[in-house]
Amino acid sequence: MRLLCTLGSGIRRCGDEPSRLQTPQTQVDHRHLAIDGKRLRATTSQEHPVHQLSCYEVATGIVLWHCNVHDKENEISALKPLLNAECVSGRILTLDAMHTQRELCAQVHRLEGDDILIAKDNQPTLREDIADLLEDRRPDRRRWQEAETWNKGHGRIEHRQIVCSPDLNEWFGKKWQGIEQVFRLERTTRLLTSGKVRHEVVYGLSSLSMHHAPPATMLTLIRDHWSIENRLYWRRDVSLGEDACQTRDFTCARSARSTY
Numbered sequence: 001m002r003l004l005c006t007l008g009s010g011i012r013r014c015g016d017e018p019s020r021l022q023t024p025q026t027q028v029d030h031r032h033l034a035i036d037g038k039r040l041r042a043t044t045s046q047e048h049p050v051h052q053l054s055c056y057e058v059a060t061g062i063v064l065w066h067c068n069v070h071d072k073e074n075e076i077s078a079l080k081p082l083l084n085a086e087c088v089s090g091r092i093l094t095l096d097a098m099h100t101q102r103e104l105c106a107q108v109h110r111l112e113g114d115d116i117l118i119a120k121d122n123q124p125t126l127r128e129d130i131a132d133l134l135e136d137r138r139p140d141r142r143r144w145q146e147a148e149t150w151n152k153g154h155g156r157i158e159h160r161q162i163v164c165s166p167d168l169n170e171w172f173g174k175k176w177q178g179i180e181q182v183f184r185l186e187r188t189t190r191l192l193t194s195g196k197v198r199h200e201v202v203y204g205l206s207s208l209s210m211h212h213a214p215p216a217t218m219l220t221l222i223r224d225h226w227s228i229e230n231r232l233y234w235r236r237d238v239s240l241g242e243d244a245c246q247t248r249d250f251t252c253a254r255s256a257r258s259t260y
Contacts, residue, residue, distance in 0.1 A: 032058040032221060033087075034228040035095045037075045038236075053078050055087070056228040063232065076101060088113035092208065094225035097122055100204075102175055109178035109207060116221055118204045129171070130203040134163055134184040143167065147215035159188045160223070162215045168205075178207035183218060 033055055040050040053075050054066040064087065069078045075098055083104075088111035095104075097120035108115045119127040148161040164183045172179045182205045189198040204222075206213065213221070 029059040030057060031090070032092050032094070032224060033064070034058050034225045035079065035093060035099070036225075036228045036233075037069065038233050051075075053082075054228065054232065055082070056232050058224050058227050061231060075099065076104070079104070080107070083107055083111065085111050087111075092116065092221060094221060100126070102177075105179075105207075106177045114178075114207045116204060116206045116208065116218070116225075118202055120202070126172075126176075126205075127203050129168065130182045130184070130205065133168055133182065134165060134203070141165075145210060145215045147219055149219055155192050157190045157192065160219055161186045162219050162222075164210055164215045164218060166210055172205065176205060179205055180209040181206050181213075181218075183215075185219075185222060 035053070035055050037051055037053045040052060051069040052066050053069055055064045056062075057064060065082060067078060067082065069075055079099065080103075088108055091113050093108060093113060093115045095115070095117065097118040100117040100119055100123050105115065105117065119130055121127070144163060144165045144167075146161065146163050148159065151158045151160075162183055162185045164181050166181050168182050169179050172182075183203070185202050185204070187198075187200045187202075190196070191198075206218065208218070
């Protein structure tokens, strides 16, 4: 049997697998990885249900791996041993704000991958530095770039606007290895039925240069990250009823057996 290896720099051949797997399109299909955690709500009646961390290939819908986060660790410590050269090299990793850590940034850089990280309250100084730059309209902005998108669907209209800048690369470079740009993303959503408007501004940084990932590309990558929620977790919960299933709970399973 021929095996397709999806780990590594783009795609590698296994055995005598034909060289067509090295095509640029195949490399693109396997490049973007979304990493996120999900709590399996019905896995226990106790205080701590099973929490699972997954690595999802955005373009193909393949789950490369998932692991349970143990009680005495968190997603940060659980993720560290899973990031190796075969998983990271040549890929773009998108993660939520919890994983915006200097050690992870250095690990991805060392393994020759790229990342897009969100700066929130867990990194207040980082967030403030990016906000101070990108909210200030006075400096020379000739190196800044912008892009925006409008989308209508699912009962809402969404406007996304991103501003990217390389002006903090040198300032952040020693602490955040491989930094090539920072960004400010503004999302405005209007619900068509109620007219209610939701507004959000997030800041972040990336090891992708503005040449290889201009603002329009950054918008796409950040939005595509949420396919792990919309395509993977939604199907597990809604189609397969994962959150409602209690068969993984030993106490519940034993109780169910005793009724027969």
